[in-house]
Amino acid sequence: MLRANTRWEYPEHNQTVVQQYVERFGVSTLTAKVLAERGFQSEEDIASFLQIDETSVHDPFLLKGMNEAVPRIQTAIRNREPVLIFGDYDADGVSSTAVLYETLASLGAVVDTYIPNRFTEGYGPNEAAFRQAHDAGCKLIITVDTGISAVAEAKVAKELGIDLIVTDHHEPPPELPNTYATINPKQPGCTYPFPELAGVGVAFKLSCALLGSFSEQLLAHVAIGTIADLVPLTGENRYLAKRGIIVLKQTTHPGLQALKYECGIDDSVLSEEEIGFAIGPRINAAGRLDSADPALMAMTATTFEEGQAYAKQINQLNEQRQGIVRDITEEAKKEVEARDPNGESSVIVVAKEGWNEGVIGIVASRLVEAYYRPTIVLSINPETGLAKGSARSIEGFNMFEELSKCREWLPRFGGHKMAAGLTMETTDIERLRQQLNDQAKSVLTAEDFTPLTNIDLVADIQEVTEEAIEDLQRLAPFGIENPKPNVLLKGLSLAQKRRIGAERNHLKVMFEHGGHSLDAIGFRFGEVYDDLSLQSPVDVVGALSINEWNGHRKPQLMMKDIAVDEWQLFDLRGEKQIADRLQGLPKKRILCVSFREETLHEMKDVANQWETISIGFDGRGSQPIDVNGRFLVLLDLPITEEQVTTWFKNIGCPDRIYPIFHQRESQFFSGAPSKEDFRWFYAFLKKHHIFHLETQTAKLIKARGWRKEDLTFMIQVFFELDFVKINEGTVKIVDQPEKRSLTDSLTYQRKIEETKIEQEYLFSSYQELKQKFAAMIENKERVTVQA
Structure with missing residues (x-):
């Protein structure tokens, strides 16, 4: 299982209405679903929205x-x-x-x-x-x-x-x-x-x-x-x-032409995204770090050369701004975690001397992304005793209204529902922090602190075509209250996955379903790579686009969230750097399981880092444990089938299983002596009556091509069957023993069982192993466990 990072809220489409929109307005099924979801009440409203003419x-x-x-x-x-x-x-x-x-x-x-x-x-x-x-x-x-x-x-x-x-x-x-x-x-x-x-x-x-x-x-x-x-x-x-x-x-405006040139914008693809993520930040950068005059000069330049000079200047300022934002964000996160290590605050208020007040609004946004709490970041001026701040909010907390209740400490503030700016006395910061937290408790619920992803349409992968994506552009430009549609695709197979980018922090995948495929990119999704099994069905949310490269055009999904709604098997059999492989997983969710006592010592580099339990021969652990939502790391092979199945009956349903199955020696390849070997050795003992272990063992195993372990095993089996007696280093045949089968020996049974365990667990295919665990987990009641 892979839990989504956000709450998904998506519609059940009325197919009759969707089909009516397709036929009446000549739109694709995807566009019709978005129009239906966004609550257009009349044909006039839809026509006006699609035509977007001067009547607005x-x-x-x-x-x-x-x-x-x-x-x-x-x-x-x-x-x-x-x-x-x-x-x-x-x-x-x-x-x-x-x-x-x-x-x-x-x-x-x-x-x-x-x-x-x-x-x-x-x-x-x-x-x-x-x-x-x-x-x-x-x-x-x-x-x-x-x-x-x-x-x-x-x-x-x-x-x-x-x-x-x-x-x-x-x-x-x-x-x-x-x-x-x-x-x-x-x-x-x-x-x-x-x-x-x-x-x-x-x-x-x-x-x-x-x-x-x-x-x-x-x-x-x-x-x-x-x-x-x-x-x-x-x-x-x-x-x-x-x-x-x-x-x-x-445009032929020289300043705007120069600004586009310096931003590297191709007019053929210019959209609201290029304005929002390239032009806007550069104009903002001038006023954030120094005077906004260079930005104004760029926007009003009367020659391309003049515009380019100012555009270069604000481009450099934007690069400086990015570095400053990174540094302050890291400092602010340390402040948050030092002040509230358990994440109990409903509203984050952090303040420090020396923080560049021009970028603290961006830092506040970064903190909202990291902690999903209403956030205020303040820059303190020690000379004046004043703090200037920027506030960013989350759904359900109207920042302007809530700050309005604190006017006695805010001589100057203004803004909107989701953002505000303020100036205050440094001595009032703690009171503001306490007051806003008290107010938040009365307006926010526990659910409000999990980000919400509003999904506009649920689609089948075959609906995602170039033509349908181009038709969605009729709803553009996208932005506040008209966001780019989020699409949910469910039950996809993960055909390919790989990390990309200089720091390998992005994810590129190919999804498949019903003979159709779709490429997808997840920026900053690199950490998810190890959380996705190629054999598990995936649900994914994202925005659709068309990828144009080298003259080719293909539909593409820009991933925003991803989930796997069933337990997953991650096969670590045969891997060497086990501890490194597990290191990136949430420590509190890992549970290492050992079926053999000696494994805890042999794999102490793993067992000592995470919570570990030992399962007895009877299938009972050292203490009762609930593994719902946990990541089970199976360190070794069970001794018997009953041992593992008995344990799985009482533990709940894990989110993931990581089989390692460490063992000293393979029973499958060493094997048990054959029945012919037993017959020959028994005849040998009957003929000689007494076998001296110290003097005769080496000669016998050399002559027969056995291992010493094979000989010891057969003697133990004969002893358990009362065919021989062992005394002071000698093995003596028992005259006229009761007739018994080799399978009456517990040692023989265990040897055969261990060989079978190896075959079914260690040497089985991925799919066979998953089916085996699925049979054990099936019909267990799942309990929700928070990540």
Whole structure:
């Protein structure tokens, strides 16, 4: 058995509905199953989702504050008033700044940009920046992707005579800033039909209102910010992202061309994944490690050479960022395990001086991946006594709402259900930790701490074709609230498996079923290699793609989780480095079993490392033991069939069996003396009456070609049958003994039994051995054991 890493939740498809979708909308069975699972209620909803046209786009003037903001900006353009765009240092903020900058510049505005430095200024608008803008003659500041919490800064702007327009998409706090205009689809009183726009989406709506039309050329920037900020890719966001990807593929924008080039992106395969995993992280890297200005310059460059210079710079910063994240993550894990060695905390809060506050959000995500707990990572500044942190959550724990209950310790915080940023006094960290853990106990169940994998469709391997996978792309772009479909394939045979990658930490396999095959890749699945037996049926969850290589195209599964729902046999007969082979397995699940006392000494390198029990000749262990969920390592061969079958009757059902079957000497190849040997030796004894062991043994075994063990064995058998007596080194024949068969001797029986045991256990095929153990395990009640 191999237990899945996550809880699998998957649908029972209504085949009638699925077939209706196939016929009505001309989609593949796979696509129809996804549509059915995702709860589309009407044909109109499905048609709209598949067509993804401009009907998803809403009038920008439906946004509260737009009617006030646009005339004020137009006045500034006409009067040549200096306008400052105040952005944020993440990919959404940089994209938002680029969108509004290029819009105002195209309209002839006197415009400049300002993105605060994360390390010297922190998040959001600040008084010093506003005063600097005032001294430069600025009368209008427009924030993008920030500002909804800037109550104090709005007061400063009013005192300075600066009109402040806030455009943002973050959750509004109880008190809103007093501004000239605030545009945020989530603010109270805003009836905009789609409140889930990214910051760049809000900036784009302002641009459209200013331009008087829908600006296609800006959609590449919009797609980058929208996808990178992990907002729901539904409704208007879905349209903006999909159209933006098309524009980004075809763009002649010098900066974006250079950025794609430095990321090594081929336009033919450019999708939301390239934006999310290549472009977005590079833009974010600039603001995480230093100033976000190079990223903004790359996105607004007017020549390819200029764009390439800045793209190279942020690419180097991204490489530095990756190394820093690795180091801090390792430090943070040590902090977690030192503070909570038994994993009892419901919420993880770790803090340390010197951690780069620009990457602690990524570190928080890594800790959620490792421990699956809501997590806050804080960087402490010893000079100010403040800690700046990033929070990441799990399903069932609304981070923004839960932090809102701790406002007394959080002078500044903001965010969403799954992520937040905060600043607090270092002295309040322990109180926050305790309070969040107390709150988590009231909202989270034990089940919530096991990651959930939502599966969209259960498929047969023959349904997985190139055409079906291409049809699934009609549901793209994929992201939050429209994830790439997870497919479950059940009962597959594992035809091939091998580790790949420089560190051999990835897994490549081929699955088969019913004459069909499917290649699969599992990144960071290398450790699973030794947990999969080629002879066990496998269930696997993953995302489908098409692998293109050397002109060939094949369906491929990107594995996310894998399970084997029956006990497995791993054949270690004949292997030399047994301890090394077992080393990677969970120590507490291994149980070494010995049927012979001497084996514990002969295999002490194995027996001393793991829990070990010895099974007596009667099939009883030294103590009662339940092996449900355990990994049985059978160190040696049973002495008798009854010994092993009796023991297996009372132990439960193991997850795995690892037969080693160590023995000093093979009974099968040494064999028992033949009946002819017994007859000849008995006749010899009758003729000579007395046999002197010390003087006659060597001569006799040489003449007959026997081993000394053979002679000793026959004498013991004759002794047990009362055919001879043994006294002071002599063997004497018994006159007229009772007629008996060789099989009446216990020693003879055991010899024959041991030879049979070898044949059936040591020299049997894998399949024969598995069938033998299966017969013993069959019909046992399985008890769930936690890994």
